[in-house]
Amino acid sequence: MSKVTMTFPKGKHKVLTMSYDDGKSADRRLVKIFNNYGIKGTFHLNSGLLGEGDRIPADEISSLYHGHEVSAHTVTHPTIARSSKEQIIEEVMEDRKGLEEILDYSVRGLSYPNGSYNQLIKDMLPFMGGIEYARTVHSTGNFDLPDNFIEWHPTCHHNHNLMDLADTFSQLDKKQYLNMLYVWGHSYEFDHDQNWEVIEQFCEFIGNRSDIWYATNIDIVDYINAFRNLKFSANSHFVYNPSIISVWLNVEEEIVEVPGGKKVILHK
Numbered sequence: 223m224s225k226v227t228m229t230f231p232k233g234k235h236k237v238l239t240m241s242y243d244d245g246k247s248a249d250r251r252l253v254k255i256f257n258n259y260g261i262k263g264t265f266h267l268n269s270g271l272l273g274e275g276d277r278i279p280a281d282e283i284s285s286l287y288h289g290h291e292v293s294a295h296t297v298t299h300p301t302i303a304r305s306s307k308e309q310i311i312e313e314v315m316e317d318r319k320g321l322e323e324i325l326d327y328s329v330r331g332l333s334y335p336n337g338s339y340n341q342l343i344k345d346m347l348p349f350m351g352g353i354e355y356a357r358t359v360h361s362t363g364n365f366d367l368p369d370n371f372i373e374w375h376p377t378c379h380h381n382h383n384l385m386d387l388a389d390t391f392s393q394l395d396k397k398q399y400l401n402m403l404y405v406w407g408h409s410y411e412f413d414h415d416q417n418w419e420v421i422e423q424f425c426e427f428i429g430n431r432s433d434i435w436y437a438t439n440i441d442i443v444d445y446i447n448a449f450r451n452l453k454f455s456a457n458s459h460f461v462y463n464p465s466i467i468s469v470w471l472n473v474e475e476e477i478v479e480v481p482g483g484k485k486v487i488l489h490k
Contacts, residue, residue: 223488226458228449229470229475230435233477235367235397237435238428239264239442241357241376241406243295243333245283247276248409253286253429255422259429263290264439266333266357269320270297273323291438293331294318294353305339312344314350331439333406344372355443357406358436365391365401371443376404380421381411388428397472402442403428445469452480459489 230237238261242252245267256263265287273279278286294300296313297320305313309402318329330352337359347353355371361378368374378387384405391403405424412418430435437445448465455461463469466482473488480486 224458224474225472226454226461226488227398227472228395228446228470229477230398230400230445231468231470232435233470233472233481234433234435235400236391236394236433237400237402237437238262238391239402239404239437239439241266241333241404241439243335243406243408244268244299244410245278245295246271246408246410247278248413249278250286251418252409252412252421253290254424256290259425260436261425262436262438262441264293264331265290266293266295266331267301267317267321268295268297268322268335269317272320273298280324281323284326291331291440292321292325292329293333293439294321294329295333296335299335301336301338302334302343303340307342307346310346311350314347316352316354328352331352331356331443334359339373344370344476346480347372355439356446357439359406361406363387365394365403367400367402369447372441374404376406377402378405380405380407380424381415381417384424385427388424392428392431448482460485460487464488 227432239386240263260455273276294317303308304340321329332353346355355374357374360375362375394401448467448469451465453462461480462485463480463482468482469480
């Protein structure tokens with residue numbers, strides 16, 4: 223049996239994803255920066271608070287976040303580890319419904335409001351009809367892929383060793399590993415801390431690189447799930463991809479694309 227391993231799209235072995243909460247007005251500047259450097263972000267919004275104070279209004283959501291991902295953050299941003307099961311369900315499901323009325327796609331992710339979650343919530347989320355991942359605020363400082371998407375720990379907050387981590391990430395060249403740099407925060411923090419140069423310098427440094435896959439949170443979830451759903455023959459001579467998206471494999475040091483809905487011979 224020959225060696226077959228997963229790569230990211232087009233044979234890449236590094237992925238960058240960004241995750242920002244609350245949907246406040248500073249997102250406008252942050253999205254512009256991301257767009258300038260080919261970087262993808264996931265923006266976690268509270269549907270019950272849209273347009274309040276300096277939050278982005280509902281009628282701007284689709285256009286502002288076009289090309290990025292909008293994800294759930296609960297309707298009203300409660301500390302859900304202190305909430306009843308009934309309230310947790312309502313906060314998550316009604317947030318999905320409210321956001322989906324605005325968007326033209328299903329909302330399938332969540333960031334825990336106030337970083338609040340517990341084992342009960344982790345157990346409940348997969349049964350809430352559509353929630354496939356949930357981000358914590360516990361930074362790992364490493365570039366590992368998550369073991370559990372319902373408890374997805376980021377690499378770092380943007381104020382914590384961001385450029386050092388970006389420099390290390392940019393130099394990773396061992397293709398036997400898959401590496402992810404996952405940055406989280408709140409865009410309004412750049413206004414509060416008067417340090418927009420932090421994210422601008424980071425994006426200029428790490429963006430538009432040919433060896434990095436720039437992805438939203440759900441892009442990563444969908445891709446890894448598509449790989450896990452591949453149907454290999456027992457001897458790995460061929461594989462069928464039942465998903466609609468392509469998956470790329472390293473087959474004895476050759477990069478092979480397995481298109482959605484296709485069977486591919488891996489070994490002649």
